[in-house]
Amino acid sequence: MLIMAIAFSISAMAQEIEGDAANGKTLYNTNCASCHKLDKKMIGPALGNVTERRSAEWLVKWIINNQELRESGDEDALAIFEEYNGSVMPAFPGLSEQDVMDILAYTIEGSKPKEAEGDKTAGAPVAVAEDEGDNTMLLIILAGILLFLVILLARVKNTLKQIKGEPTSTLTEDANILTRTALKNPKILTVLTIVIAVVFLQQLYAGLMSVNVDQGYQPEQPIKFSHKLHAGENQINCSYCHYGARKSKHSNIPSAGVCMNCHMQIQEGPKYGTEEIAKIYEAVGWDPEAYAYIEDYEEKPVKWVRIHKLPDLAYFNHAQHVTAGGLQCQTCHGPIQEMEEVYQYSSLTMGWCINCHRETEVQVESNAYYKEMHEKLKEKYGEDAEITVEMIGGLECGKCHY
Ligand code: HEC
Ligand code: HEC
Ligand code: HEC
Ligand code: HEC
Ligand code: HEC
Ligand code: HEC
Known part of the structure; x- marks a missing residue:
């Protein structure tokens, strides 16, 4: 009752x-x-x-x-x-x-007990990171299994000989005979050479392709700032700190002044106590005891280590993708709101940009920017055609290269 x-x-x-x-x-x-x-x-x-x-x-x-x-x-x-x-x-x-x-x-x-985790911030992250399967390990393992089977067969044969009372051989003798026959047989020799050459070339290619690809790069930062705690658990909007991403080419990193909006009051964290937050005070010259800024203090900007960086030859604009394109940050940066420390989620290679431009439809309908263009595209590709970024010129070299 x-x-x-x-x-x-x-x-x-x-x-x-x-x-x-x-x-x-x-x-x-x-x-x-x-x-x-x-x-x-x-x-x-x-x-x-x-x-x-x-x-x-x-x-x-x-x-x-x-x-x-x-x-x-x-x-x-x-x-x-x-x-x-x-x-x-x-x-x-x-x-x-x-x-x-x-x-x-x-x-x-929002205060009801959560049934399913995972819907912490708007927009489910879409995986775009390509998974470059590495076959080298598989080849080595297969070769190993093959060798094992051959030796096993030889041992079984040997045991059979033993039962019949015929002369037997030791394991090393078996192996010697095996290599000698293998090296004398031109067919086996050719196959072996080809396998080794293929593995070598594949390794070389993978090595060259990964020059300048920093996927997974996760440097240590001067303050143990957690996106999981801020953007995830406390649901602080990305734009509160990265306000540049919606309006300009670059997404800014917030200054320590932005941190102070909250950390003037929040002087202690759940994991590091006062230790890490004190570094913000150190940067701006705030005395938490006196609850005041120290006079004539020379500010020491926090030296965050940059993670994402395209080479100078490429042009990338955040506002174009986030505001005009309507893409979620997570599509390119992964589940940032779950990261204790940020790492580079996508490869940021030219192939990565191009693939998405081939596949992604432009949101022309609600986009004033494309109104005129849309009519022309409709004439060209038909009334119901899906307009991808490629069709508006997203694969032209000059769009991404200065
Ligand atoms: C309370 C402020 C704050 C909020 C909210 C916040 N960030 Fe950050 N972000 C930072 C700071 C500070 C750094 C630099 C330190 C670091 O890398 O952890 C950073 C770094 C990043 C980086 C790496 C930048 C580089 O060096 O390449 C990305 C990407 C990023 N944030 C995306 C996001 C996304 C997406 C969200 C929303 C889900 C978000 N951030 C919410 C403060 C914030
Ligand atoms: C800049 C900080 C700030 C922002 C932004 C803010 N609040 Fe507040 N809110 C406060 C403070 C501080 C108080 C405590 C009362 C006071 O000091 O005026 C308060 C009190 C309240 C209360 C009264 C709670 C109670 O227990 O009686 C409500 C309700 C409230 N806020 C709702 C909101 C809503 C909804 C929004 C967003 C639309 C919002 N606040 C945005 C700082 C803020
Ligand atoms: C909009 C409010 C807000 C802003 C802006 C903000 N924080 Fe926080 N921060 C919080 C909250 C809330 C906590 C958690 C406090 C708690 O749970 O006790 C926190 C905790 C922390 C902690 C303690 C972590 C731990 O586990 O001990 C650190 C360090 C920190 N923030 C750094 C920063 C830095 C650096 C910035 C600026 C780039 C920043 N914060 C900006 C709200 C904010
Ligand atoms: C279409 C993919 C894409 C989307 C969507 C995207 N980013 Fe980025 N982001 C990048 C790339 C590529 C870079 C590297 C840019 C460079 O080096 O010039 C980057 C760099 C950054 C940086 C480092 C500073 C800079 O501008 O170089 C931050 C911070 C960042 N992004 C935050 C965000 C936030 C917040 C959002 C959502 C509002 C977002 N990004 C949406 C691809 C994206
Ligand atoms: C997740 C998908 C996605 C990725 C990844 C992506 N883009 Fe885009 N890109 C878009 C969309 C969607 C648009 C159309 C935005 C609009 O409506 O204006 C666009 C538009 C552009 C445009 C303008 C094209 C035009 O004709 O106006 C340029 C330039 C561009 N992207 C560069 C890049 C570069 C450089 C990268 C890689 C570093 C990249 N993009 C990665 C989705 C993506
Ligand atoms: C959607 C954007 C985009 C388009 C379109 C584009 N590129 Fe690139 N390109 C990039 C990015 C981003 C990089 C840097 C990637 C990296 O360092 O791995 C790059 C790198 C390069 C490089 C340097 C080689 C390397 O791997 O570092 C060359 C050369 C190049 N592009 C030529 C072209 C040519 C030619 C075209 C036209 C057929 C073109 N690109 C179209 C985004 C684009």
Whole structure:
């Protein structure tokens, strides 16, 4: 009875929230996740069960403009403001009432125990890394098995001879006879030479092709910064730190100032305590004890080691792929949100770029950039044709080479 009563009262609270949790998740990640977590206090309170302690009406007012609510003299609003030492949560005049409902629906949905792992951030990673099968090991193993079988047969023959009382030979004698006959037989000799030559050439080719290919490159970084913790567990949007990727050629690495947005408050981590976060303070000159910046401090930028790097002869533009092309970061960079330390997921070779351009359809429909071109392409390839990047010129040398 008690459980039912609790369940009923919770569902009664939840019922007044009608919203689209999926849309809410996106809004939450872009607007709120930098300060709020669902299950833990961060810069602001945990929002997981906020709908159980506040009414929907109050929440709408607070989230859209908390200052207005405070100025109206609302006691709850004043109390929570005081509890957080007067830190100011920004107003969100751009959010509609329905948007807020969606966010609240997500805070309920997102706090339910997870059934299936893996949907941590939007967009499932698509594997594009090519798997270059290595046959050399297989060949060696096969040769080994063959040799073993031949020797085994010889031993069996020997045992049979022994039973019949005929003269027998030792293992080394067998092996000697075997090599001598093999080397005298021109056919076996030819086959052997060809096999060795093929293995050698294959190794040489693989070696040459991997010059400058740094797939899997995972250098140690000056601060043990974890994407798994930030982008995965805390669901901080990639663009919060790499804001350059959507608008420009390069995706920036955030400065230590960006880290300070959160780490002014978060002075301790779950794994390394204060040790690693102290390095951010060292970079910007922040004294956590005094809770203030040190005066006249010469900043020491963090020297991150660059992982992805195309040679100078190639041109690659992030905004073109992320904003115009609508690709997820994970398509090229792999499951970054699960990486404790970042490594290069894709090969970044010319073949890798070209393959994707051959296979990927351009999203022409919703793309103003292609409106005019689309009409022409339709005439050329037919009404229902799939327009790949190749068709818009994505294989032309000049597009990727200066
Ligand atoms: C810059 C940091 C920041 C951002 C961004 C932010 N908040 Fe807050 N939020 C706070 C702080 C700090 C408080 C504590 C009250 C105060 O100090 O004003 C708070 C309080 C709240 C409360 C009241 C919780 C309670 O227990 O009563 C709600 C609800 C809330 N925020 C929702 C949101 C939502 C939804 C968003 C995104 C649309 C958001 N916040 C974005 C910092 C932030
Ligand atoms: C809190 C800030 C932050 C967030 C959020 C974040 N990153 Fe990063 N990212 C960094 C920092 C700092 C580095 C440099 C250190 C390193 O390599 O770990 C970096 C490095 C990278 C690199 C390697 C850059 C190189 O040197 O080639 C890639 C790729 C990357 N991030 C992608 C992503 C993606 C994709 C997401 C979202 C899933 C994301 N990041 C979210 C801060 C962030
Ligand atoms: C939007 C907020 C936010 C930003 C920006 C941010 N962090 Fe964090 N960081 C967190 C949170 C949340 C934690 C985990 C705290 C916890 O769980 O106790 C954390 C933890 C850490 C830890 C501790 C890890 C451990 O396991 O001990 C390090 C180191 C760290 N961050 C480095 C950085 C660096 C470097 C940057 C800037 C490139 C950065 N953070 C930017 C929110 C942020
Ligand atoms: C089409 C594949 C592709 C997509 C999608 C993509 N990247 Fe990259 N990324 C690359 C390549 C290639 C490089 C190396 C660029 C260079 O050396 O000029 C790179 C480099 C980077 C770097 C290192 C700094 C730089 O610009 O050289 C960061 C950080 C990064 N990417 C983050 C992101 C984030 C965040 C997203 C999603 C918003 C993203 N990338 C989407 C292919 C991609
Ligand atoms: C995961 C798939 C994918 C990979 C990998 C990829 N691209 Fe692209 N690329 C696209 C898509 C999709 C577009 C079309 C974007 C648009 O709508 O403008 C595009 C467009 C381009 C364009 C503009 C073409 C034109 O005609 O306007 C250039 C240049 C380009 N890519 C270079 C590269 C380079 C260089 C690499 C490798 C380092 C690369 N791309 C890897 C998917 C990819
Ligand atoms: C979609 C982008 C793209 C297109 C189109 C493209 N390339 Fe490349 N190319 C690259 C990238 C990226 C590299 C660097 C890859 C690496 O270092 O492995 C490269 C490397 C090269 C190299 C240096 C050799 C090497 O392996 O380092 C030559 C030569 C070259 N390309 C010629 C061409 C010619 C000729 C064409 C036109 C038929 C062409 N490329 C079209 C992206 C492209």
